[in-house]
Amino acid sequence: MSDYNFAYLDEQTKRMIRRAILKGIAIPGYQVPFASREMPMPYGWGTGGVQVTAACLTPEDTLKVIDQGADDTTNAVSIRKFFEKTAEIAVTEKTGDATVIQTRHRIPEEPLGEGQILVYQVPIPEPLRFLEPRETETRKMHALEEYGLMHVKLYEDIARHGHIATSYAYPVKVEGRYVMDPSPIPKFDNPKMEMAAIQLFGAGREQRIYAVPPYTKVVSLDFEDHPFDPSKADHPCDLCGAEHTYLDEVIIDDAGGRMFVCSDTDYCAGRQAKGHRGRLSPTEEAAQ
Amino acid sequence: MDMQSLSGGFATPPQDSSRAFRAALETLARPGTIHDISGAKAPAPVSEAAATLILTLCDPETPLYLAGAHDTPDIRDWVAFHIGAPLVGPEQAMFALGAWEALSPITVFPIGTPEYPDRSTTLIVEMDTLNQDGMRLSGPGIKDSAMLALPDLAPFQMNAGLFPLGLDFYFTAGTRLAGLPRTTNVSDLMEAN
Known part of the structure; x- marks a missing residue:
């Protein structure tokens, strides 16, 4: 109660x-x-x-x-x-x-x-x-x-x-x-x-x-000669490799290094669980 | 006021009304679908679905119009005890309850204003049965088309033509509930063929 x-x-x-x-x-x-x-x-x-x-x-x-x-x-x-x-x-x-x-x-x-x-x-x-x-x-x-x-x-x-x-x-x-x-x-x-x-x-x-x-x-809303464009960062996700998701840009060091990750954490985790890997994913052995 | 007017409310009001509202939301958002709602019992001839719906949506802030056979002393007492909604004529009603014949002509109900189209009446139409056949429905909430047996055709077509103004409808029979917002286009299947 x-x-x-x-x-x-x-x-x-x-x-x-x-x-x-x-x-x-x-x-x-x-x-x-x-x-x-x-x-x-x-x-x-x-x-x-x-x-x-x-x-x-x-x-x-x-x-x-x-x-x-x-x-x-x-x-x-x-x-x-x-x-x-x-x-x-x-x-x-x-x-x-x-x-x-x-x-x-x-x-x-x-x-x-x-x-x-x-x-x-x-x-x-x-x-x-x-x-x-x-x-x-x-x-x-x-x-x-x-x-x-x-x-x-x-x-x-x-x-x-x-x-x-x-x-x-x-x-x-x-x-x-x-x-x-x-x-x-x-x-x-x-x-x-x-x-x-x-x-x-x-x-x-x-x-x-x-x-x-x-x-x-x-x-x-758009114009005939400027049609609507649902743009996103032109990168794959660095953790799950997805190329069709909306990405966050994360600064990772003082030297201008950056990574792009899915903003949808559940979707990204689901893809990683299915074995998808991105540029900065931990290797299989390190993950275990 | 007799005992009948005092009974028939929700057993657990917050939970019962939340389930009833979800059914009301689903039926209005997906015209042509039929959901069961129950929990409230008002004196005859009010159906269980209609009693549950007005107990979920109406309160002292919502003027209610009881039409025809639904305007009895028993029902007035039940509404006074459980809901407290002021009983008014159709011109002031935010909600209206009755059979289709008693509610007609529906042109007397407020349809909202261009600046406030939400200030329009929601009609709760009591039906003998509720079936997914008869009229063909299309519009928001409907993937391709849906079917619903409506008591009439022309008034609903006229109402849809008023968009964004217009009336919104619920249909009730027993514990069954269906919804028809002003956005739904209604056509006669026979005529379409």
């Missing part, structure tokens, strides 16, 4: 969040206002994602939490412990075993299936915010489907840099209607958003919830 209500939040709060999630599912990409609560962690640590996860969890769920693809960073560990304590649910680091995955800034490399829910932690949910600071105006722009300003921004990128320089939080259009911020995932992950799992987005400080149902059209 826990001293907490199941999944920490009180029932009234969960009902309010659940209603917002359902309206979000019914209007893909539209940001539903909700009365975000104070959580026992600071804003910016995933309070929106935590509230959405808390409203979705059932006692039978298995939870995975990742931070920039990693299961073992502070943010991921503390949120996983939080739900172990307050909801007494099972947790895992394996993408395939999880029914609910809370993520900060990555989509797992392993394709997600039906029966899984991906919960994103979102800092700034409004894709137009840095172009137009007034909420009253951005709300009107969404209502009127007035997204010219966003294309001007991408065009200015091209005029200045020769290509679209936005590399994360790359804006998408959902089901041909709402322009949406996919949270600061690398644009490499954008094509994965057309998936079989339910995607929910929670922004705690900004008090918004939005959603993308399964098999929903998610198109990254």
